[in-house]
Amino acid sequence: MARRTDTRQRMLETAADLFHQQGYHATGLNQLVSAGGAPKGSLYFHFPGGKEQLAAEAVTVAAERLNERLKTLLAEAPDPGTAIERVVTALAEGLAASGFQRGCPIALVAMDAGTTSEPIRGASCGGYGSWQRTIAEYLENRGTEAVQAEALSVIALSAIEGALLLARLNRDLAPLHTVGVHLRRTFTESEPS
Numbered sequence: 001m002a003r004r005t006d007t008r009q010r011m012l013e014t015a016a017d018l019f020h021q022q023g024y025h026a027t028g029l030n031q032l033v034s035a036g037g038a039p040k041g042s043l044y045f046h047f048p049g050g051k052e053q054l055a056a057e058a059v060t061v062a063a064e065r066l067n068e069r070l071k072t073l074l075a076e077a078p079d080p081g082t083a084i085e086r087v088v089t090a091l092a093e094g095l096a097a098s099g100f101q102r103g104c105p106i107a108l109v110a111m112d113a114g115t116t117s118e119p120i121r122g123a124s125c126g127g128y129g130s131w132q133r134t135i136a137e138y139l140e141n142r143g144t145e146a147v148q149a150e151a152l153s154v155i156a157l158s159a160i161e162g163a164l165l166l167a168r169l170n171r172d173l174a175p176l177h178t179v180g181v182h183l184r185r186t187f188t189e190s191e192p193s
Contacts, residue, residue, distance in 0.1 A: 008046040011036040015058035016065075021101050023108035024055055024120070049119070055109055056119035062105035063127025067134055074138045081188035083138065084156055088180035091164060092173045100171045103164040132157050143192040152190060156183055 014036035018027045029051055033043050047053040073090055077083030095103055110124035132153045139149035159179045166175040 007036075007038050007042055011038055011043070011046060011054065012058055012061050015054050016062040016105065019055060019058055019109045020062060020105045021098075021108075024051075024112035026112075052113075052117050052119055055113065056117070056123040059106045059109055059120060059123035059127055063123070063130060066105055067127075067130045070131060070134050071138075074134070079188070080139060080142055080144075080191055081184040084135075084187050085180045085184040088160060088163070088176055088183065091160065092167065092176040092180070095164065095167055095176070096173060100168050103168040104161055107161065107165070128157065139187075144190065145192075148190060152187065155186070159183060 011032070015027075015032055018032060018035060029043060032051070032054065033040055038046075043054065044050060047057070049056075069090070070087060073087050074083045077086055091103075106124055106127045109120060110128075114121040114124045132150075135153035135156055136146075136149040139152055140146055144152070159182070160176075163175040163179040167173050
């Protein structure tokens with residue numbers, strides 16, 4: 001018999017995956033339970049707040065997963081320009097590998113339910129905020145002034161999110177490639193001498 005925490009974690013991972021691809025409203029409770037390999041009553045046992053609680057926690061899991069990947073990509077790059085371009089390239093590769101089904105892991109849920117559900121809005125803001133802080137901290141550690149690092153992180157996150165959306169809709173990586181090149185140049189030009 002699966003331990004309670006195993007079932008809960010499996011449901012979270014499954015929900016993060018389904019919400020990533022389908023969004024909040026297109027993902028049904030029966031689908032969440034069956035895809036997670038859990039008994040029907042287990043959703044409310046593990047998530048008393050129902051689908052909304054599960055979605056908020058799944059957004060947090062997905063955001064943390066991407067944030068760890070982001071930290072790794074930034075740390076492994078020789079300079080900020082290369083770093084941000086590698087981030088965009090990795091996201092483009094993931095989008096293409098999914099047949100243009102998986103862009104940002106939290107965007108669909110944030111757009112679907114972030115304005116009507118405070119827990120989902122909070123989790124989405126937390127996810128985007130963690131990515132922004134990671135980029136800003138990376139730049140600050142490379143010598144960029146805090147105000148400039150903050151501004152660059154907002155520009156980067158906004159441009160990447162928009163490019164992911166356009167690339168997914170158009171089934172074309174060109175928006176991501178364009179943003180990657182532009183962000184590389186922007187980060188390189190703003191690097192302290």
